[in-house]
Amino acid sequence: MTTPTRTEGLEPALLPADGSARPSEPARAEPAEGRAPLANRALAQRVRAVPPSGIRRFFDILATMDDVISLGVGEPDFDTPPPIVEAGIASLRAGRTHYTSNYGTLELRRALAAHLERRYGVSYDPERELLITVGASEAVDLALRATCDPGDEVILHEPSYVAYAPAVVFAGGTVRHVATRLEDDFALDPAAVEAAITPRTKALFLGYPCNPTGAVLPDTVQDELARIAERHDLLVYSDEIYDRLAYGSYRHRAMSALPGMRDRTILMGGFSKAYAMTGWRVGYLAAPAAILEGIVKVHQYGIMSAPTTAQDAALVALIEAEPDVERMLAEYDRRRRLLVAGLNDLGLTTFEPRGAFYAFPRISSTGMDSEMFATRLLEEERVAVVPGGAFGPSGEGHVRACYATGYEQLEEALVRIGRFVARHRADAVPATG
Numbered sequence: 001m002t003t004p005t006r007t008e009g010l011e012p013a014l015l016p017a018d019g020s021a022r023p024s025e026p027a028r029a030e031p032a033e034g035r036a037p038l039a040n041r042a043l044a045q046r047v048r049a050v051p052p053s054g055i056r057r058f059f060d061i062l063a064t065m066d067d068v069i070s071l072g073v074g075e076p077d078f079d080t081p082p083p084i085v086e087a088g089i090a091s092l093r094a095g096r097t098h099y100t101s102n103y104g105t106l107e108l109r110r111a112l113a114a115h116l117e118r119r120y121g122v123s124y125d126p127e128r129e130l131l132i133t134v135g136a137s138e139a140v141d142l143a144l145r146a147t148c149d150p151g152d153e154v155i156l157h158e159p160s161y162v163a164y165a166p167a168v169v170f171a172g173g174t175v176r177h178v179a180t181r182l183e184d185d186f187a188l189d190p191a192a193v194e195a196a197i198t199p200r201t202k203a204l205f206l207g208y209p210c211n212p213t214g215a216v217l218p219d220t221v222q223d224e225l226a227r228i229a230e231r232h233d234l235l236v237y238s239d240e241i242y243d244r245l246a247y248g249s250y251r252h253r254a255m256s257a258l259p260g261m262r263d264r265t266i267l268m269g270g271f272s273k274a275y276a277m278t279g280w281r282v283g284y285l286a287a288p289a290a291i292l293e294g295i296v297k298v299h300q301y302g303i304m305s306a307p308t309t310a311q312d313a314a315l316v317a318l319i320e321a322e323p324d325v326e327r328m329l330a331e332y333d334r335r336r337r338l339l340v341a342g343l344n345d346l347g348l349t350t351f352e353p354r355g356a357f358y359a360f361p362r363i364s365s366t367g368m369d370s371e372m373f374a375t376r377l378l379e380e381e382r383v384a385v386v387p388g389g390a391f392g393p394s395g396e397g398h399v400r401a402c403y404a405t406g407y408e409q410l411e412e413a414l415v416r417i418g419r420f421v422a423r424h425r426a427d428a429v430p431a432t433g
């Protein structure tokens with residue numbers, strides 16, 4: 001065993017200038033004259049640079065109110081289907097209360113490989129190319145931390161999921177946002193992506209089907225983005241957690257299944273949405289072996305392994321829960337049609353979302369910005385939505401309404417929103433949408 005150095009474990013700012021403190025005699029240096037207290041300096045610059053999530057405030061207010069219809073939180077109102085729950089209980093009863101391999105159980109990785117192959121025609125080696133994570137959240141964080149160097153630029157569409165840009169910044173990278181627009185149904189414009197590429201661009205981040213807009217990438221756009229990635233030799237991070245929540249004629253295609261994309265794509269997904277398993281915290285990441293090997297290092301030192309109970313439950317989700325997914329999907333679709341038609345009838349222009357479980361109405365005709373609209377709607381009518389501006393500047397003028405809530409509640413929410421809009425539109429300066 002090596003002898004600890006004198007300064008090991010001590011915050012450099014607390015050490016006397018001659019470095020004479022020993023671990024057994026902690027230095028008690030007074031804060032240097034004129035220097036701010038340590039608590040004000042402790043946070044790393046990259047952490048300070050990231051504002052707190054714009055949606056948290058709403059959930060804090062919401063928690064203090066009764067009789068609120070929440071279209072705010074992006075999670076299924078369904079409980080986890082019974083066969084999955086039973087699998088979790090059986091796992092615990094069987095004494096499966098220990099760590100798994102860092103990669104996750106081989107059974108789950110094999111089932112996941114078969115699932116991805118069957119659905120999207122893309123094949124991954126379950127032993128070296130799949131990692132089970134603590135939700136897609138961990139997958140996003142790992143992908144960025146393992147691949148971003150300081151100064152690397154990541155192109156990211158906005159409005160997009162609130163965790164993406166912070167994950168890039170925490171990893172030391174820089175975000176270059178590309179705006180998407182209602183006029184394009186919030187699909188990414190390949191020309192705008194190409195225009196954002198600089199010599200420092202390392203990667204393109206895609207989160208489609210999209211939270212908060214419900215937008216999907218039309219096949220032609222996805223093909224063009226793949227060609228751009230190849231032409232400019234970019235890595236592609238693709239968060240496909242909403243892959244199963246696709247409506248109408250839209251069929252999701254995995255980005256890594258497109259020609260030439262498997263070797264440059266980090267595919268991320270999870271069980272939270274399609275299987276109503278948000279609380280279990282289980283997701284996955286798929287990448288070529290050489291990339292996954294590095295990603296596993298970040299995971300093994302930070303997390304060790306995803307929860308064993310959740311992995312065993314996720315295995316049953318893949319094998320047995322297809323009828324449950326279909327049942328929930330059909331119900332989301334029914335609610336989607338109700339909400340989108342209802343919002344449009346109220347004069348809040350809402351394009352047809354083809355994926356996820358969000359509608360993204362334009363609310364600018366009320367004369368309010370998205371924050372004011374959401375705050376007043378909550379206070380006056382007890383309906384919670386999320387201000388679109390929280391997802392990026394192009395989300396301003398919109399709010400996000402999640403329809404993973406009961407049909408009757410959505411009907412009642414529409415009545416309340418209608419009352420609210422009629423009241424405020426009377427005082428509003430005329431505007432479109």
Ligand SMILES: Cc1ncc(COP(=O)(O)O)c(C=O)c1O
Nearest residue numbers: 074135136137161211270272283
């Ligand atoms: C686009 C997107 N990615 C990832 C996540 C996180 O999912 P998980 O529960 O698997 O961590 C969410 C959750 O809302 C999401 O909307």
